[in-house]
Amino acid sequence: MAKLKVASERVDDRQQLPEVKKHYGVLKNYVNGEWINAESSKLENIENPATAEVIGQVPLSTAHETFKAVESAQEAWLEWRETPPISRSRYFFKLRELMEQHFEDISRIQVQEHGKAIDEARGETRRAIENVEVAAGVTSLMMGYTLEDGAAAGIDEEAIRSPLGVFASISPFNFPAMIPFWFWPYAVACGNTYIIKPSKQVPMTQQYIFELIHEAGFPPGVVNLVNGSHEVADALMDHPLVKGISFVGSTPVAHYVYRKCAENRKRVQAQGGAKNSLVVMPDCVLNRTVANMLSSFYGCTGQRCLAGANLVAVGDIYQELKERFIEGAKRIKVGYGLDETVNMGPLISGDAKRKIEGYIETGVKEGAKLLLDGRNIKVDGYPNGYFIGPTMFDDVTPDMTIAKEEIFGPVVSLIRVKNLDEAIDLIHSSPFGNAASIYTQSGPAAREFRYRVQCGNIGINIGVVAAMAYFPFAGYKDSFFGDLHGQGQDAINFFTDRKVVITRWF
């Protein structure tokens, strides 16, 4: 019998999705509505972490050209702030449609430069679009409020939200599409202008998205892209016309950004690192719990601030939890994220891989028992990729380095505790406070966890507590410096100032 011819060859393609391009050349900056070459001659290679091949080069722009971008954004602001909110929102409707049309390309470029699995990239693209959708509702979100006779009889009082000027974001490598969208759509919809500095490790996704921003027709200077490194970041924080900075990255750098912006009298929201605990109670639904936790610990190869790090087994669930978790972890397929059957991609770089291997070595030296060792994993067809397989330690104690420090890789530390109080104490012993989750069928236990745990994001039977675009996102303690979080109404508050008007007519 002959073979059935499939309607489209796409079935075969979808096992190994095509790359959007093999090489992206030297990236450009987008300033004042134009693509321009960076003044700087300094270039850095962009690698595909699954292959270690160079797929593009990013310019390390200078402070001088960053200042020029700020001045251009300031000039654009004068007109943009007088553009009615309903008109501003229309650009976002257009951008949203363009992003839907180019959804697959945006997702695949993320995989190429970051390494995450294609479904994770699709989820990220969706998150970026959702922020555009929410920001497009600026006409409602930005409304002020009025109280008749609010000051006295015949004297009305109202509060108006006003844009402030130029804002900027400094983004990390782990979510090349989404993270700038936690901020800039809200800022621009509110009538501010904006500069994005993507991570120099993953600048191509934003480069591609800026083609869509250009096509959407935003006026020149309203949204700008400056590629580079710390020189660009410092220039943005130094320039007096920049009114505020949104940062996501490690805690030491977040703290630096917070201090520097405060010194320069800027608004700032600086998101830092994490060490998230997932607490498993004896009454949990174990099969669903393990399935959910696997994606928290190993999704995005552990390179996200909401990733699980410490697996906290409460009481007698320990043995069965350990066995089921190992069984599940062994089934994770590691490889190039453009292979549709892959569950977990490589780490971002050789440096990241070496750092995580160092943590694994430290765990062994400090006496933890290595149950799953992801080092030296061989991935067929990708001998040079920065892969580490699912890794798991048992007999981890809270004082060990691997239990305390942010590893940012696919390494799980299994810690045993006697009861919920001990689990919460363990969470609170960390300087971080980004996220924590509990797996239980007990309402009282879940309620106590939610009430007592000092983290910005709490999961109840959810291991990746990623706030939707219409909810605020940030952590507590050393995971966040600032007050107003990203996304939603918090973003509107961050990007506007309140002006009170008291009116009396004679």
Added chain:
Amino acid sequence: MVLKSSFPEITTFGSLIRFALELENTAVGLYEGSSKTYPDVAALPLLAGVHRKRFQLLEQTRQQKLNEMILEAIHELNRNDYLVETDEVNGSPLHEVLKRAITLEEQSFKFYGDSARLAKSLLAEASRIFQKLAKVNGENVGTLNAIPV
């Protein structure tokens, strides 16, 4: 023969959709191919069109519904339950083509029914879509059975 892409070791919502897309693609191929051999059988190109639209609906579902919170492992599906033949049927007698098509529709019915049950706690919207697709598979079996051989 099984579909070229079956479930990976860990099944997730993403891999369910991916498998569904391949089922639909296979159905489109079967109906398009056989409608050329049997141009007088009006139901064949119509069914090809039905499955083409279902393919688009599934792509749209993946694009709009998939996020990291629902990318957790699903272990309850056994891929051996959904194997379909992909051998070519061009030139086969009509009754063989219809038999193959009915098997494909029945396997799809089973796959979507099971997936709807599993997706219910992950994503109710996707579960509803799977239920509707299964219902149409059932209707398609009726259509195929009504074709005179």
